Amino acid sequence: MSAILREGNEGDIGAIMEVMVRxxxxxxxxxxxxxxxxxMLSLPGVWLSFAEESGHTAGFALSRLLIDEAELLLLAVDPDARGHGVGRALIERTVAIAAGKGAHRLLLEVRDDNPALELYRGAGFGExxxxxxxxxxxxxxxRDALTLARPIDMDRPVALSTAR
Ligand SMILES: CC(C)(COP(=O)(O)OP(=O)(O)OC[C@H]1O[C@@H](n2cnc3c(N)ncnc32)[C@H](O)[C@@H]1OP(=O)(O)O)[C@@H](O)C(=O)NCCC(=O)NCCS
Incomplete structure (x- = not known):
């Protein structure tokens, strides 16, 4: 199954909250x-990426640009939609949009025992x-919080990806 990724907005808040609590x-x-x-969505430089599969909300990523750096504030995939690339696709889309906004790196914070660390390491983030x-x-x-960063090569366009 492949997810459709698109830009989200305030109108998606109900769908986002359903995934958030799960x-x-x-x-x-x-x-x-x-x-x-x-x-957060009302602030300048903030954007939402939204993933759907078969008409259902699969996940979302909330991010913001701070001068020349981007921050991934929230990443969540519905438990029923995990394990087939939605999280990775949301990260790659976030990187592509951050690159387009002129960010030179993408930062995030994660609990040091969160299994999401595997996803982030595989996606090129370092502590x-x-x-x-x-x-x-x-x-x-x-638990400790880890700050992770992934460089963004602004000389090379980043393709917007879809989940597999
Ligand atoms: C972390 C999360 C976003 C992953 O979403 P997902 O769609 O299942 O991730 P993907 O299918 O894109 O996984 C890509 C890679 O990440 C790794 N990965 C993802 N979840 C993992 C887990 N729970 N344990 C170990 N590795 C994991 C795998 O290496 C996977 O690679 P593979 O395809 O070779 O197996 C999802 O589990 C989630 O929403 N967790 C709760 C919210 C959360 O903790 N968000 C991060 C807060 S900073």
Whole structure:
């Protein structure tokens, strides 16, 4: 199955929230509220990539440009749509759009035990920083936050990809 990727907007907030509540581990409170998403979307330099499969929301990526760097703020794929390239396709689309906006690298922050690290490493991200005990779990444990970065080669156009 292949996903259709497109630009999203405020009108997609209901679909995004359905994926949001299903995707993120509630133990760390990583999911954003609809108000937080809408507030971010109203800011300049913020964009949403939206993935659909067979008419259903498969996932989304929320990103922003800060001067000459882009930041991937949220990436989520619905549990029913995982494991066949939607996450990777959303990252590649984010890289392509960031390149078009003139960013020279894409940054993100991730909990150090999140399986998404495999996806990010495979997509060319490397660790550039660590915040100790940044995430506080519901059970009282803490986890570090890793800051990852992927360079964007602005001399080479990046193709917008689709999931396989
Ligand atoms: C992380 C997430 C976005 C991955 O989405 P996905 O569509 O399943 O990812 P893909 O199918 O594109 O995976 C691409 C590669 O990433 C790796 N990968 C993805 N999920 C993985 C997991 N849970 N464990 C190990 N490796 C994983 C695999 O190497 C995979 O490569 P393969 O195709 O050779 O197997 C999804 O699991 C998710 O929404 N998680 C919850 C939200 C979250 O934690 N987001 C990141 C916060 S920073």
């Amino acid at each position: 995707a993120f581990d509630p133990a760390y409170g990583e999911a954003w509220s609809a108000g937080q998403c809408l507030g 550039i920083g660590r915040r100790r005990d940044y995430y506080h779990g519901a059970d009282g444990t803490t």
